[in-house]
Amino acid sequence: MSRVDVSALTVRFGRRDAVSNFSASVAPGEWLCLIGPNGAGKSSILRSIVGLVESTGGIEVNGRSIRGLASRERARLVAYVPQSPVLPDDMTAFEYVLLGRNPFVGTFRSETKHDRSVVSGVLAQLDLDRFRDRYLATMSGGERQRLVIARALAQEAPVLLLDEPTTALDIGHQQQALDLVDGLRRRHGLTVISAMHDLTLAGLYSDRLALLHEGHLVSQGMAADVLRPETLAEFYNVSVKVHQEADGTVIVIPVRQLG
Amino acid sequence: MTPTLRRPRSLVISVAVGALVVAVVVGVIAGTSGIAPGRVLYEVLDRLTPGRLRSGLNLRERNIVWELRMPRVVLAGMVGAMLSLAGASFQGVFRNPLVDPYLLGAAAGAGLGATVAIAYMKTLRNSWPVDPIVALGFAGAVLAVIATYFVGAAGGTRTSTSLVLAGVAVTSFATALQTYLQRQDDDTRREVFSWILGRLNTATWGDVRLVAPYIVFSSAILLLYRRQLDVLRVGEDEADALGARVASTRVWVVAAATLGTAAAVSVSGLISFVGIIVPHTVRLLGGSSYRRVLPLSLLVGAAFLILTDTFARTAAGGDNIPIGVVTAFFGAPFFIILMRTRSVVR
Numbered sequence: 025m026s027r028v029d030v031s032a033l034t035v036r037f038g039r040r041d042a043v044s045n046f047s048a049s050v051a052p053g054e055w056l057c058l059i060g061p062n063g064a065g066k067s068s069i070l071r072s073i074v075g076l077v078e079s080t081g082g083i084e085v086n087g088r089s090i091r092g093l094a095s096r097e098r099a100r101l102v103a104y105v106p107q108s109p110v111l112p113d114d115m116t117a118f119e120y121v122l123l124g125r126n127p128f129v130g131t132f133r134s135e136t137k138h139d140r141s142v143v144s145g146v147l148a149q150l151d152l153d154r155f156r157d158r159y160l161a162t163m164s165g166g167e168r169q170r171l172v173i174a175r176a177l178a179q180e181a182p183v184l185l186l187d188e189p190t191t192a193l194d195i196g197h198q199q200q201a202l203d204l205v206d207g208l209r210r211r212h213g214l215t216v217i218s219a220m221h222d223l224t225l226a227g228l229y230s231d232r233l234a235l236l237h238e239g240h241l242v243s244q245g246m247a248a249d250v251l252r253p254e255t256l257a258e259f260y261n262v263s264v265k266v267h268q269e270a271d272g273t274v275i276v277i278p279v280r281q282l283g
Numbered sequence: 284m285t286p287t288l289r290r291p292r293s294l295v296i297s298v299a300v301g302a303l304v305v306a307v308v309v310g311v312i313a314g315t316s317g318i319a320p321g322r323v324l325y326e327v328l329d330r331l332t333p334g335r336l337r338s339g340l341n342l343r344e345r346n347i348v349w350e351l352r353m354p355r356v357v358l359a360g361m362v363g364a365m366l367s368l369a370g371a372s373f374q375g376v377f378r379n380p381l382v383d384p385y386l387l388g389a390a391a392g393a394g395l396g397a398t399v400a401i402a403y404m405k406t407l408r409n410s411w412p413v414d415p416i417v418a419l420g421f422a423g424a425v426l427a428v429i430a431t432y433f434v435g436a437a438g439g440t441r442t443s444t445s446l447v448l449a450g451v452a453v454t455s456f457a458t459a460l461q462t463y464l465q466r467q468d469d470d471t472r473r474e475v476f477s478w479i480l481g482r483l484n485t486a487t488w489g490d491v492r493l494v495a496p497y498i499v500f501s502s503a504i505l506l507l508y509r510r511q512l513d514v515l516r517v518g519e520d521e522a523d524a525l526g527a528r529v530a531s532t533r534v535w536v537v538a539a540a541t542l543g544t545a546a547a548v549s550v551s552g553l554i555s556f557v558g559i560i561v562p563h564t565v566r567l568l569g570g571s572s573y574r575r576v577l578p579l580s581l582l583v584g585a586a587f588l589i590l591t592d593t594f595a596r597t598a599a600g601g602d603n604i605p606i607g608v609v610t611a612f613f614g615a616p617f618f619i620i621l622m623r624t625r626s627v628v629r
Contacts, residue, residue, distance in 0.1 A: 074524045099526030110518040114571040119513070126514050127526035132507045134574075179525070 025052035025213040026086050026101070026182035028073075033081035035068040035239075042068040043079070044239040052182075055209060055216040057230035059223060059250075061260050064236035066219035067107060070185045073217070074104040085183060099127035103176035107187040107219075111168055113161035120160060120171055121146060124178025146177045150204065166197035173204060184209070186218035190225065198222070202229045223276040227251055235259060247274040295569040299582035303360070306586035310356035310593045311348065315600055318344050355486040358494075358550065359592040359606075360585035362483070363557055365498045365547040367584025369540035370558025371565075371576050372505045375512035376536045377443045383558040384544040387450040387537065388427035391457035393548040396423020397478050398461045402471045413493065416478065417549045424545035427453050428537070443519070443533075481554040481607030483592050494546040501543030505577060508536050512573035554588070554607050556614025561587055564617075 028050040035043040043065040050056045058066040072079035075090075075098055083090055085101045093101075103124070111120065124146075125139040147153040150170050155163060163171070169189065176184055186205065190198040206229055209216050220226040226233060227247030235243040235250050237259040243250050251274045256264050263279040311327060312320035318340065326340050326348055340348065369384035377386070385391070396419035404415040411418065435441050435449035465475040514527040523529050548554075565579035588606075591613065595604045 076520050076523060094526075095523055095528065096526035099524060104521075104524040106521060106524070110516075110521060112516045112571070114566075115516060119572060120517075123514055123517060123525055126522075129510070131511060131528060131532075134510060 026215050027052050028183055028215055028217065029082065029084040029087070030069070030073065031082040031084075033069060033072060033079055033083065035065065035072050035077055035079045041239050043072070043236075046081075046236070046239075046241050048234055048241070048244070050215055050217060052215055053209060053213045054232065055206070055218070055230040056232050056234060057226040058217070058219045058234050058236060059221075059226050060236035063238070065239040066236055067187050068239075069236075070104065070187050070217065070219055074098070074102055074185060076104075096127050099179060099181065101181050102183045102185060103179040103181040104185045105172050105176050105187065105189055107191065109172045111160045111171070113159060115160050116156065117152060117158050117160065117163070117171055118143060118147070118156040121152075121174045121178050124175040127179060127181075142180065143178050146174045150174050150177075165192055166194075166200060169193060169197065169201050170204065173201065173208075177208065182213070183215045183217070186216065188219055188221060191221065198225060205229070223251055223256070224274070227274040227276075248272065251276055292569070292575060295575065295579065296582070298568075299565075299579050299586070303582050303586040303589075306589040306593075307356055307360070310359070310589040311352050313593050313597050314347065314352060315597055316344070316347050318347065323348055350488070354488045354491050355483055355592065355596075356589055357491050358486040359483050359588045361491070361494065361498050362547040362551045362554065363561070363588025364581045364585040365502065365543040366554060366557040367561035367580040367587070368502055368505055368577060369544045369547075371562035371573070371580040372508070372512065372536050372540045373558075374562055375515060375573050375576075376533050376540075377447060378515065378518065379443075379447075380563065381559070382447070383555075384540060384547075385454075385553070385558070386447065387431040387541065388453035388457060389424040389541055389544045390548060390553050391454040391461070392427020392430075393420040393424035393545065394475075394479060394553065395427070395457040395461040395464075396420045397549075397552075398464045398471070398475050399423075401474045401478070402464050417490075417493065420478075421545045421549035423457070424548055425541065427457055428541040428545075432537070446537075477605065478552040479607070480605030481552040481610070483551055483606050484596065484603040486550070490550045494550050497546035498543050501539040501546070502581060504535060504539035505543070506581075508532055508539075509573045509577045512536070512577070516573075552607065554610055556610045556617075557584060557588060560614045560617050 031047045033043055033046040034041060046065070046069060048056060058069060060066055068077060071077045073083055075095060090098050090101060121143045122135060122139065125135050125142065128139060129135050144153065147156055150173065152167070152170055152174055155167060160168060160171070169192070184205070189205070190201050193201060202225060205216060208214055218230065233244060233247055233250040234241055235255065242259060243255055248268060251266055253264050253266050256262055256276070263281060265277045265279055267275045267277060269275065308324070312323045322340055325337070326345065329337065366384050373382045373384055373386055374380050397416045400415035400419040407415055431446060431449045431453045434452060435446035465472050511527060511532045514522045514525055515529065515532065517525070519529050561584040562576055562580045565576055565583050569575040569579050591609045592606050595606045595609045598604060
């Protein structure tokens with residue numbers, strides 16, 4: 025169980041601030057979802073936490089800054105599922121998930137029996153063990169997405185970052201993937217930070233939403249507090265109806281403008 | 284896509300080792316001097332187990348075996364192994380299956396260095412401890428890649444794409460200079476062309492001793508990085524997020540592959556296609572993990588160049604066909620077939 029604290033995070037691309045002074049604390053086992061229109065800075069926040077873009081400000085896991093850490097040490101704390109993962113066609117599912125063990129294997133060494141058993145366990149847990157010797161090219165979009173999550177789990181990192189994890193999936197596979205992450209964080213106490221476009225799903229699965237606009241944090245809180253028609257109209261330039269179910273689920277429905 | 288068949292690692296390595304042994308045997312016994320192959324084998328076994336066998340070869344024949352064929356086979360093996368290993372490593376570090384060891388300007392730099400030596404240093408050949416063509420070819424290859432490395436960072440960041448583009452620029456520049464210099468006279472032009480088409484026909488034990496340390500050192504470094512090259516298959520960003528040391532892997536792999544390639548081309552001239560077709564062939568044989576591709580490229584590359592060089596020196600009677608012509612002759616059709624095979628070019 026790990027706590028994540030981001031303070032005054034700023035990401036600058038040239039003269040433009042992609043993220044400006046973003047701060048958030050995510051409790052152990054909590055799921056924070058970043059939402060906002062394209063270019064709001066969601067991916068930049070995730071990428072800066074994992075060290076893929078330069079940024080200023082504090083990034084701490086369990087009170088310890090991860091800025092000075094070698095990529096190997098950082099990868100033991102934070103696992104990252106990118107928006108468009110690269111899945112080499114001619115790599116097998118087992119080989120792909122085994123990459124998740126890289127942070128535990130010396131540069132010039134090979135994986136141990138323990139590493140292989142961790143991968144076998146993750147594949148079994150995600151019901152992927154029957155695919156272990158299959159080539160990635162022969163697998164469906166849903167199976168590939170589960171494999172990417174499996175690779176992240178093989179890292180055994182307490183913090184999981186997901187960048188648009190369901191964008192390429194149909195509604196059924198979206199639900200499966202998010203249920204999977206939700207189940208894993210409940211069982212293993214993973215702290216999850218995700219970026220998502222589907223506002224209903226974002227509100228349904230996360231504990232808290234953070235709405236970004238042009239790099240600034242403009243609203244955060246429970247789904248019912250953030251997903252308001254007037255807020256979404258202001259920052260997404262969209263007309264929506266928001267419906268709240270008896271169990272608290274917030275549903276965002278776009279309203280057709282013409283005719 | 285047609286999935287590559289997965290065969291046990293030990294079987295594939297054994298087959299590759301067997302192919303290399305066969306290639307060495309064929310390379311040593313085949314020739315145009317009329318020595319019976321069986322007696323050549325006895326001669327080699329006699330040297331390995333002194334006094335037990337008698338080949339019956341006279342001094343001239345023994346010299347042909349030990350001073351002409353053997354260093355040529357060993358040098359062809361080392362050059363083939365190095366070019367294939369460097370090609371596979373470049374393909375891994377640049378995540379591009381179509382690149383070869385000459386990508387970053389090593390060939391053009393070596394060509395320019397060799398041309399300078401041929402055009403201006405003919406008189407120094409006997410006074411230098413090392414043939415100036417070899418020395419300047421080596422220096423040209425290394426300097427060209429160093430130039431590529433610095434030009435590739437001119438835009439601020441050094442990425443795989445910027446390095447490849449810088450390699451294109453440096454290659455064009457070095458080739459332009461070389462073309463200008465080789466216009467000097469007919470002799471220079473002829474000798475440069477002969478060098479460009481590859482030359483193993485002048486191989487000596489001195490050449491072997493000269494390049495062996497570089498090739499052994501470079502190969503060892505590249506083989507050490509084979510697992511890191513597998514991590515890089517998911518792209519530099521994801522590899523970084525997985526804790527890989529992306530920048531240092533790229534530097535070491537490029538440096539080792541360049542050093543080895545420079546050593547190989549300095550003694551052999553430009554031998555084309557080996558660095559592309561061998562790694563792709565071994566991917567078809569043993570899968571695409573670099574843990575297999577690199578050691579297999581080394582073994583199969585050595586076997587391939589020994590066999591093509593044996594063909595080059597025996598197919599036209601006593602005339603040596605330039606080795607680069609033979610590798611291109613077999614390599615080009617293979618490459619076309621490869622381009623049509625979706626699974627490996629993707």
